[in-house]
Structure formats: structure tokens, C-alpha cells
Amino acid sequence: MPALITSRLSDATALPKIDRDLRFLMDAFAEVLREIGEDAVAERLPWPQRDDALVTVDFDGVNDWPDDPADPLAERCVEARSVAFQLLHQAEENALAQSRRQVETEGPLDADSGSWESVLVGLERDGFSPEEIADALGAIRVEPVLTAHPTEAKRASVLHHHRAIYRLLVDSENQMWTPGERAALRQETKAGLERLWRTGEILLEKPTVEGELGIVLYFLGEMFPQTLPWLDRRLETAWTRVGFDPALLRHPTHRPSVTFGTWVGGDRDGHPLVTPEITAWALEQLAATALSNLRERLGRMAAGLSLTTSRQAVPPALTARLTRLAEALGPTAEEPLARNRGEPWRQMINLMIEALPDPSAPPLPGHYRRPRELLNDLELIADTLSALGARRLADRDVGPVHAMVRAFGFHLATLDIRQNSAFHDRAVAQLLVAAGIDGADFPTWDEDRRLDLLNRELASPRPFMHNGTRAGPEAASVLGCLRVLARRIEQRGPDGLGALIVSMTRGLSDLLVVYLLAREAGLLSYRDGMAVCPLPVVPLFETIEDLEHSPGILDAFLAHPVARASLEARRRDDGEDRPRQQVMVGYSDSGKDGGLVASQWGLHRAQAAMVAVARRHGVRLRIFHGRGGTISRGSGPTHRFVRAQPPGAIDGEFRLTEQGETISQKYANIVTAAYNLELLTAGSLNATVRGRRGDGAEPDLAPIMDRLAAASRARYRTLLETDGFMTFYGQATPIDVIESSRIGSRPVRRTGQRTLEDLRAIPWVFAWSQSRFLVSAWFGVGTALETLRRDDPDGFERLAERKRAADWPPLHYLISNAATGWATADPNIMTRYAALVEDTAVRERLLGLILEEFERTRVALEAIYQGPLSETRPRVDRVLSLRAPALAPIHDRQVQLLAEWRRLRTEGREHSADRWLPSLLQTVNAIAAGLGATG
Template sequence: MPVDQQLFHEDVRLLGRLLGDVLRAQSGQEIFDKVENIRKSAVAFRRASGEAALSARSTLENLLDGLSEAESLLVVRAFSYFSHLANIAEDVEQNRQRRAVLIAGDHAPEGTLAYALARLRDAGASAQTLKQWFASARIMPVLTAHPTEVQRHSVLDSERAIASLLHRRDRESLTPEESATLSEHLFQRVLTLWQTAMLRHAKLRVRDEIENALAYYRYTFLEQLPQMYCALEDNVAAQFAESDSAGLPAFFRMGSWIGGDRDGNPFVTADMLQTAISEQAALVITHYLGELHLLGAELSLSARIVSVSPALEKLAEHAHDESPYRANEPYRRALIGVYARLAATAKSWLGLRTNPEPVSLRPAYASSHEFLADLEILDASLRTHGSSALAQGRLRRLNRAVRCFGFHLAALDMRQNADVHEVVVAELLAHAGVCADYLALDEDARAALLTEELRSARPLSSPHIEYSERTLSELAILRVAASIHARYGAEALPHYVISKAASLSDLLEVGVLAKEVGLLKPGAQPQLAIDIIPLFETISDLHACDTIMAEAFAHPLYRDWLRSRGDAQEIMLGYSDSNKDGGYLTANWVLYQAQQRLMQLCNAQKIRMRLFHGRGGAVGRGGGSSYEAILAQAPGSVNGAIRVTEQGEIIRSKYSDPEQGRRNLESLAAATLLTSLAPIDDVETADYRNAVEALSQHAYSAYRKLVYDTPNFAEYFRATTPIAEIAELNIGSRPASRSGSPRIEDLRAIPWGFSWGQCRLLLPGWYGFGSAVQAWLAENPDGLPLLREMHARWPFFRTILSNMRMVLAKTDLAVASRYAELCTDADLRTNIFGSIKTEMALTIEHLMAITEMSDLLADQPGLANSIRNRFPYLDPLNHLQVELLKRYRAGRADESAKTAIHLTINGLAAGLRNSG
């Protein structure tokens, strides 16, 4: 990224000035002056050192402490909105720089598909190799609804409008009048933003989460994913002299957990699963109808001038369009018929009325494949009379969209906890008279009993038996899943994820439930209609994952199921819980080793492995660059198949802007392509592995000693972070804890990481590394050159350290010390915060020694500049959050204080960007 960011700074100044103008107009000169004084003092504090810094900090604290509650609320809003506006300017700058590289045309930027294809071409890959890869590849980002997205879509809409105006200002030559009008519109949008409530006043429902996620299809996916495919086909044709590159298989598709992930979320019901698929279908079919309408306006070709194919003429006749004005316009008539059939589909499937209404009544499509067949008739006919250029436009993109999205838009996953499955299966077995106490059986007895039951076609459930509410709910959800398969096809709901999978019986129990609703058909050659996907997420589960899967693969019945699924097994690996369980370094190393062992097992069994990476936004939850993360996977573990969760505020930062969205979609595909097909330089050695293993053990000990073995650590955590206040925010339908227990073990990993980000420690992304290196070097006094070599040559180790450096650059001990003061137990505070300070100093010291850098972000000047610019605007928010927490917890718990705290949470999350 170029260091020269003059235009970026101009955008930041412009937006800051407009926000100031709005603040002055709405709240008066006095408030404006106070905000401006606070801003200047915060900047002075960040730029000063020594005595000057102490003086600046004192001035800043006096200014903030002197605010009334009403003034505090306005100041919080001002600095929060500045963080949001700075994000907009930064995103615009990234698009600007990317466009500059593309316009220069010297080379394809790294992370693009053009770059990946050029690398493969230069390495000697053939067009046939690419064809085979695309035929079997499977890449899927999966949107999930986790409670770190604190931004309302009303706010997001205003921000998108501001970004659009900045893009126009940047890319167009404007007359003075146009420039003045644009400035006026910018002011209006910032004013709208200021007057729009930043927080939700009601708890977010699953239905709201579904709608929020669908907005990103409107913003980005529906347009950008088809365009990406078209550009890829053109690139393959150009770089590999491949004339038959059109119609690449739909190897890149979208997935979703929203409405299907019921693990720990009692609000995900059968109705919500049905709502999710219906809303998805309504959105994508409505999009197709709009595209057909526009296509009809474009394809005005006359039969007096061109000769269409017999198939197209037949399609036009079946439209029953009697208008004399279109008598000689076969494409328009054909499209009217196609539109009528799709409108009938929308009405019969979803009860939707279309606008405009269809001209004639036609039968609904039975599937998206029938719709696609009609589009291909249009395409083929256009190419017969020299109109290939017309086929390459909107029709091509629509054709590609149907291949990607079908009538279901995104593949819905179901997820449930293994503990729930065993209770439900136990109840079914007991009521059916098969086993009175399934839960009392050991693992071998459970597996034997389930195997026998799975060979029988007899159902266990009966409409004449009264079951518990939980069992009824689980069966109802599975019945809806079966109905989704019947209507939309198996690709609409192809996956079932099992949380806390720890045994063969956990997999077989899902088979029993699937059999109850017809998603598993027993017999000599059983047919399983869904992928059963175990999720391994704790350190102990990850250590045991290959043993569990080996037992499953050796089970004749389970192996038959895999054959019915194309000899493919998907396995999900959890980054969040493994990190909370064992710390950053250990979690990443255990995950890396798990991938290697699973890959070796699947290769030996001739099973195609697909890994599903449960990554979050924060580095402690597997965050960081997806492109770098995929390139750093264990060699051979990707092999063209990867799914990855996109969570929380990361969805917004990646996909709310179409250009950013396209870049992120491409980077996933490019990294997977390179990791699968580029020559692998396997630099991993026994020395490297032994070093990381030893480092991991030391880091694990240090992390567990602090988090799980320090008496009253949970008390300290809850006192010094806003975890309780985060749990009150209306930012997700899922509870923050799996139970009412205050234990760290029962807290969900997402609010765990989010809370540390708020107090500027981001501890899950680095704690334990410094102690680990210190201990290892004590055992290996001459070991530093080896660690430097590992950083230089081994992508896995380099990526871990790169992410850790980014997290530490956002960490601020001075700010964190203010939060530590919220712990009233002086001895506990001194003990724990002292350990954190010592560990951070050690970690930075050893990181600098290993990377041989003078600064944490010496190799990332753009990111360093971004963080440096943001800190002065985050400092006041942190200070005010601490003061507000003190007041709130002391009993001044009125609504305005609560609102102010929640606004600081929002502003800090926006400023840090990947803290959730």
C-alpha cells in the first residue's frame, strides 16, 4: 500500500469538519468548543513524551472529568461518529489505491484472481489442470450472526451514502456548481447520521439478524459474485489461450448460519428456519425478476433483422404475448414468458406479488435448473446471429447468478450441540421401548445400539406420544429441513454441524434424527442427504479429532454414508473456543497440527477432506487477513475445498462496500487457488516443529496460569472490562454466556474477546508468547537464529507473528491501567495487571528480536498510520467509558448513563475495527 495518503487525509479533514459543523449547528458553540479542546488535548497527549505527555494527559482528564452527564453523551457521540467517518475515509482510500494499481496496469495486484492465474501460468499449470480444479473446488464464506456487530443498518445506509459521495468527488471532474451540490449532500448525510439513533432500543431478534445479513446481498454479493465469475472466465481465456472457459462450475458460493444455528440460541426454531429460507428465496427471485425486466428493455432485436434459433422461437410462442408491438421482437416475447413463469414461482412458493405483474399466466418453475435452461436458450440463440457481445452482458451475469444462488440464495447450515442430540435421542429411544436409559450407556454400547437402530427403516417418533418441548422443537426443525430439500433442492440446506463433537456416537445420533424425517434413507446402500460435520473447538477436542474421525471412518455404516456423499467429509475447526481455552499460540499450533493429522487420515482412507474454519474478527478468534491465513494453512490441507465463517463487524467491514466486497471475495478464491495448485515449498522441518511445540507448551502454561489458575481472575475480568454492559446491549439474539454461571469456561468466546478489545488490552491475541520465548531461550541459549529463520521462511509462523504485532500495536497499557482501577481489590489488581504488563513487555521484546524490526508495524506503514490517526479519538472514549462504568456500577444506573456506556462500546468497536 502506498505511503502517500494525501487524499485520505483530505477526506478525513473534510468529514471531521462537516461533523464539527453539524455538532455546532445542533448542540451549540460551547459543546463544539469542548469537543474541539478534547480532540486537541488527545492529539497532544499522543504526540508528546515524558513530562509533556503527563501534562497533556492531565489536561485531557480534567476536561473529560468536568463534563456533565448530558455533555458526556454528546462528546461520546461526537467521537464515536468520528470513528465511523474515519472508517469510511479509510475504505475509500483502499479502493483509491487499488484502482490506481489497476489503472497503471503494470501488474495484477496480489490477492486478485488475475494475480493467482498469472502465478500458476508462469509455474507451468495447464488449462486442463485448471478445469479439473474448478470442477471439484468448493469455496464458501458463511455469514454468521454473532453479537459483535453493534451497528444498525440505518447507520450503515447513511455511511454508504457518504462513501458514495466521496467516491464521486474523487473520480469525477465536477463543475463548481456540482462540487457545491456534492458538498451540500455530504453535509446532509452527516447530519442524517448525527440525528439517527446509533443504538437499538429493542433486543435484536433472529428475524432481524436474517434481514441484516440479506442487506449484504443487496449491497455486494448479488452483483459482485457474478461479475467475479465473468472476469475469471475472461482471465482464464486470456492467460491460458482457453476458448472453452465460459460456464465455469459454480465453485464459489455463499453460505449462512443465520436462522439455522440453534446451538445455545433458543430463539432459532422451526419457524425461524422456514423464515430464513423464505426470505432468502424472496430476495434472490425478486432480483432475478428485476434483471429479466431490464433485459427485456435491452433486447429489442427484431426478427426482420436477425434469425433466432428454433428453441428461442418456441420459447417466445409459449409466452402467449398478444401485443402487436412485440410481434416481431422474439427476445422480448420470450423474456415475457420467462418473467411470467418466475412470477408464478414467486407467487406459488412464497406468496409474492410481482411488480410489474406478468403479461400472461404461465406455470411456475419446478426448480432453478428449469429457469437456467430458458436463459441458456436465450444465450445460445444470440450467439447464432452474431450477437455474442449482447449475450456477454446482463444475460451472462444473470446466468451466472442463477448458477451461484439458485432459488435459495445461500446454503443454510444447521448447527446444534451434541449434548442436545443425546438427550433428544435418549427420549426417542425410551418412548419407543428400545432403551430405557440411553444416557447411562458407555460409548461402545451407545454406538452399537445406534448402529442397530440406523439399519432399520422403522421410525422412532410417533404422533401419539407426548414428548418434551425440546424434542418436539428439534424434530420440527428437522422436518422443515426436509421440506426445504423437497422444494429448493439439497444444495439449499446441505450441512449439519455438531458442536462439542467428541465421539462416534455424536455423529450417529444426528443420523438417527435425520432418519426420522427422511434425510437419511437406510438400506443396503444408505443415502444421506446432508453432510454431517463435527466441530472440534477445545484444545482437548482438537488433540483427539483424528482419533474420533478414524473411528468413524472404520465404522461400516458411517463409511457407507460418506460414499453416498461422494466420499467427502467436512470437518469444522473452532478458533474462538480453542483460543479462550489455551491461548493464541497454542490454539493456532494445535489447529495446524489437527489439520495435518486429519489430512493424512483422509488421504489414507481415500476420503476428500473439506475444512470449515470457524474464524472470527478478532485475531484471538482466528481473525486477520483471510488471504494470508489461507496461504499459511498446512500444505495440502486446503486442496480446493474450504469454508470459512464471516462474523460480526467483519461482515460489515468486508462487504458493505461493493468494491471492498469484490476484493475480499477474490482474495478468498485467489488464496485457495494458489494454496491448492501453486508449487509448494515445504519449508517445515523437524527443528521448526519441535521449536513451536515447545513454545506452545510454555505459552499454554502461562496463559492457563493467568486465566484459569489465578484465584478470582473471573472477578477481575468482570470488574475491569465492560462484559456485563456488553451482555445488555441489543446486538444479538444469542445470550453472552452458555449458562448463568460467571465462570470463564461458560462465557462465549465472542464477548470474551470483544471485552478485552474495549479496554485496549486485546489479551487473547498475544498473552503467553513472551513467557514462552523467554522459557525456550533459557533452554536453547543459541535458539534465536532458528526463530528468525522460522519467521523468514515458514508462512505459518510468520502469519502468527504478523497478527500478533497488529494486535499489540492496538494495545495500550496506559489506557488499560484505567480499566484496571475498576477492580476495587488492590491486591488482586496489582497481581493480575502486573502479570499482564510484564507479559506484554516480554512479548514485544521477543517479537522485535525475532522479526528484527524497530517497530511493531515497521513493514505495514499504512496500518501504522491508520492506528496512529485513530488513537487520539479513541482515548477520550476509553476515558469516558471508565468514568461512566464507575458511576453506573456505583448506582447511578439511569437510562442516559446506560446509553452513554453503550455508545462508547459502539465507538470503540468501530475505531478498532476487528475487536469482535
């Protein structure tokens, strides 16, 4: 989703800036193309230069492309527009960043909704004291989890080139440059654009898990360590501007915790390439990157703390610790101590660097095993500096390193392990058979029979199999992974290991199965006769039906002795006041299953009910949001998303996935990355503080929302169950191209079956987006609102008034997202793609249903917004109108290529068809770039 859509900043500030930056970038790009002989492509760039005005939204496009699909000029034009869309995104991103700076300098404190200043001002206005807010800050724990779902359409090298160009755009903001220096910056920008053009965007080979981890390591190892200090400074600046005492922030317990997670190398749900060996390798790579960063950062700190014994007395505590650490390290301490004689602080840091662990080897004597040990030494250095009166050095030199260790530890990010419950069932069946127990049909057992077996087995530490016994492929895969985790915990403890997440959790037994498998792998221990798992077992509720059942499943799980004992053991190990249970909710499959309204309201209802269940059990609930990059999969403006959570759902804890292209859109540049993390942490603070006082009670609209969800879901299911639907979907969208693409290592389908149920939600949404149907983002909304308006006019008006007042965040978020999804859809482009459906009756039946609901949704939304959406939502209209004419010829070309590619495949001419695939994938990339989203 383009960043401009999600911003509340002044159009008067941001829009002219976008036009100027876009003009600069497009002029430079056109010059590059002409200078390398691509004049014909340059002439067909969108948003052409004008002598009399800046770029405006009434551009009608330069679409005189060759009619022959084989003409290479058409393919180069597609690639050029893909680059142009990325440049437009960069212009928007930079304009918003500069606009925020201007607002922070000159505007009101609460001008930027969701920012630190806006949240702090709002809390103070509502009677919360600075001390109360500062105390709550220490309870905030935000954790973005980077995943590698197949939604990133750009190569890693292309991401690097885009970031370099953006950096030059930011550098050009400096008003001190001389004309010669500005000319040099422009030449650098042109060089970056030439590199980008000559690199190309098509992935020549399907990505590997190793390659995907490399991209994630770039963000985790390079971008986020640079970003967190910016986030910290933004909090300090906002705190001071609001008028709060800066001394309240000095204590580490008054700072929010931002850490990171990842699924790359651990997410094995339907991903056969994620083997136990890959998981072990991923853990090692994450740790190696974290420790390399720490060595470099500690080295810089040592160079700065060159305090000598001739200028100050050495505190005895430092001398004592220096001696103890040197003795523990033994002979390896001699060389670090020999350096920097007479500089004890520097010598101490030299020893600390030497004591960092080696991630590829067992722990050595004297070396740190846990990050807490390094933190203790850093705190000693800070305390001894403060004792000398050098508090400034403690804050500036030691503080950032202390924060870095708190955020990244020795592991960089926690690695979650996810597997499907059906896969676990097959593994258990194989174990039972290998043990001589009648259980080959375990996956079909009813819940009572499953629980009876699981409870009996978990009471005993005796495994089914002895070492060396083979059971079957699923059992070998699961146990191999769990054994990797068990070895890691034995050597280094649980740091860096996340949760054991169970996809498609349908009952209590799906969670207890994980404990049984952990027992087989040696991951389970028995304390006082009770089984205890060192890692959290986490249900993932994905479909509408699963969400409805989630409170009951959670209730049974929290009451189970093994789950309870494991929670209590982790509570003691972590030093927490209450046990913490994580629950993951899925936006993708629930949206695919029931449509936008049923999904979002079902998620809201389920979370509220699970919060109540956790409270009854005395457990703090940590909800993990499995969001994607599109509206259909839970995306939307971050500050609105956070505010839309039910009361109590964010009790200091906020964890969410960042997937595919969303990662590069939000976190590729430091200023933007810091701002997006700010929206998460500030929003979490706001929800936590208000929740502790009981603010945010649900209004009386819940029964109306229940009716909307039911009516919308019924209409949405009617579409999916209409005769010929899968034929229409398969031919009116480029789903077959997406299945052939090289944009992710994971298979598009879970088991390879060509059914709607087996198709993953990501390609499902991706295909609808490419053909501009976007049905999962709006279909059913019109029927639901129209039915409510007809049957309950007063209820409809109450709902409309609450939306217009924006005083109930869940409603505001839902309706706004539906309106954006509807506006992004295009009936003219839908019709072009529908023409690819060979069966006339199927085409007319399904297209008619979609267009009818499209019009019904327009009428209903305009009744709520009280006018045409193009006028009542001008920013969204502006963003889409600017892109629409530039996208139109790419859609035309994709339709043309699809027809030819499919014809050749139908005729059995696969080799000839394969020659068209790169051109098709180029259109997929370009459309994704234009819309700012894939799946």
C-alpha cells in the same frame, strides 16, 4: 481490524490520500455540528483542522470533557467520536481502493499481494501454464457464510447512512466535476452526516432474529449481486494484463464459483429464539429475495433482447423450447406470449419469468423446480444468439444472468443448521424415555455403550415415536427443525439447505446421533437397507483437546457405513468424481481455551492430519473455517490467512464465516467487497494449483512450533487458573455491560451459568478488547519465545530468520498477528480498568501477571523483528497512534460510568443504574468503532 493494517500498498500513495479524505469528512462533520447548535461537540472532535498541514499522527487530542458523568455534553462527545472513527475507516477504505487502482494502472503486476494479478504472475513464474491455471479455476468454490453473532454494534439504519456517505466520497474522485457540482456533493455529504448524527447508534431494543436476517438479506440480496460482476471483470482484466489468452476464460468451466451461506435462522446453539418456525420463515425469505432478484434481472434481459423475426431467422431449437414451455405452463402462458409478438427471444424470457417458482407455495406444473432447469434455458438462449453471430449479446446480456443463477440459485444462500452435541444428547434421552427404553441418562453413557445403541437403531427405519407423541422440549425443538428440512426437500429438493453442524463434537457418537434424530423426523431414507441422509453431517471441532482428537473422530466417521452411504449418495446426486466431507474448525473457543499460539498451531496440525485421513478414505475434504472479526478469533489479513493453510487443506474448496462487524467492514461497498472476495478466490486458486503439484511441503520447524504451542498454552492457562481470575475479569472488563447490551439476539452465555466455560468466546474477546488487555491475542507468546530463546538459541534464530524472510506463511501469519494484538493492547489503559477491581490482592496479582507477560512479549517480538515494533511495523503503529488519543477520553469515561453503574446495582438501585446503561453502551460502540473490532 482497520483495513490499512492489512494492506501492502505504498504508504506514499495511500497515507496522504487518507489525510485529505479525513480532512474533508471531518470539516464537513464539524460544520454540520455547528450549524445545528452543537458547537461544544464540534470543538472537541478529534483530528482538528490545521492551517499549516494535513492531519498527522501527532495529534494530542481535544480531551477537555466534563468531569461530571451526567453532563450530556460528554455523552454527545462520545457519540461524535464514534462517528469520527467510522469516517476515518471510510477515508482509509477509499484511499486503499484508489491506491489499488493506481497500482493496477502504473505499478508492477504483483504489487498487491493476494490479488489476481499477483497470484497469476507468481504461478506463471513458477512454471504453471495458462491452460493449467484456467482448468483449476473451474474447481474453485469459495463460500463466505454470514452469521449474526453479537459483534455488530451498529443499527441497520446507521449502516445505510455510512454507505451513502462512502458513496459520495467515491463520487468526489471524479475530476470532471465543476466547482458548482463539487459544492453540491459536499452539501449531500453534510446531509448524510446530519442524518447519521440525528439517528444515533444505540439499539433501543434487543435485535430479533428477523431483524438480523434483514441485515444479512441486504448484503446477500443487494450488495453481492452487484459485487460479483466486478469480481468477474477483475479476473478478466488481470488475466489479460498478465498476458494470458482471454479465450481460455470464455468457457463456464474456467470460472471460479462464488456462493454464499448464512447461519441466521439456522444457528440454534444456545439460541432459544431460533425455533422451527423461524427456520422455515428464514428459508422462505431467502428464496423470496433470490427469486425477486431473478425476476427483475430477467426482465432487464428481456428488454435488451428485443430481436425481431424481421431481422433474423429464428433457430428451430428456440421455437421448439418456446412451444414446449408454453404447453407445460398451460393457460398462464397466454399473457406472456401475447406480449412482444415477433420477438421470440423476449417471449421466451417472459415465459421463463412466469416459470419461476413461488417460494411460499408447492411447485406448480411447468414451473422450474431446480435452478439447473433455468440454467438450461439460459444456455439455450446464449447458444441461439451465438448461432446468429450475436456472441456479444450472449456474453453481455445472458452471461451475467447465468452467473447470477449459478451463485444464488432459487435460494440466495445455503442455510446451515447448527446445534450443540449436549442438546442433541438430551433430545435422544427424551426420545428413549418416550419409547419406554431405559435411556434417561444417555448423556452420561460411555462411547461404546452409545455406539452400540446408535448402530442398532440406525439399522432399522422404525422410529421411536409415532406422530403426535410428545417427548420433551429438546426433542421437540430438534425434530421440529429437521421436519422443516424434510418438507423442504420433498417439495423443492436440497438446494439452499446447508449442513447439519454439531458444535462441541467429542466423538463419533455425537455425529451418529444426528442420523438417529433425522430418522425420527423423516429426513433419513433407506436405500438397499442402508440409512442415507440427504444433508451433510458436519463435526465442529472447537477446543484444543477436540482439535487434537479430530483426526481420529473423522477417520471413524468416514469408515462408518451410514456416513459412507450418505456421502456416496450425495456424490452421485451432485455428479462429483469423489465424495466430499465437510469439517468445521473453530477459532474462537480454541483461542479462548489455549491462547493464540496453541489455537493457531493446533488448528494447523489438525487440518493437516484430517487432510491425510480424508485422502486415505478417497474423500475430498472441505474445511469450514469458523473465524471471527478479531485476531483472538482467527482474523487477520485475508491473503495471509489463505496462504497459511496447510498443504492440501484448500483443494478447490474454501468456506469461512464472516461475522458481525466484519461483514460491513468488508462488504458494505462494492469495490471493497469485490476486492475481499478476490483475495479469497485468488488465494484459493493459488493453494489449489500448487497443492496439485505437491508444492508447499512443511518445513522442519514443526517441532519448534509444537514446543511454542505447549509453552504458550501452559502460561495462558496459568493466568486463567490463578486464584481470583474470574473476579478480576468480571470487574476489570465491561463484560457485565456487554451481557446487558442490545447488539445481538443470542444470549451471551450458553446455559446462563456464570462460569468461564459457559461464557461464549465472542463476549470473552469483546470484553478484553474494550479494556485494551486483549490477552487472548498475545498472552503466552512472550513466555514461549523467551523459553525457546533460552533453551534452544539456534532454534529461536532459525524461527526468527524464517519469520523475517516471510517464507513460511503459517509462521508469518502467527507472529504478525501476535505483534498486532500486542500493539493494540495498552498497559496504561489496562491499569485504569484494573483499578475497578475491589480486592487489592486480586488486582495486584492478576495485573502484575499480565503486565509482566506484556513486557516479556515485547522483548521477544523485538528480538524477532530486530528493533522496536513502532519502527519495524510503522503502518500498524501509524494506525494505532492516530486512534489512541481519540480513544483515551472514551476509555476514561467508560471506567467512570462503570464504577457508578456498578455502585448503584450493588446498592439495589436497579432503576437508577438502568439510566446509565445507554451511556455505557455508547462508550462500547465508540471503542469498538475506534479499534475496528468488537468480539
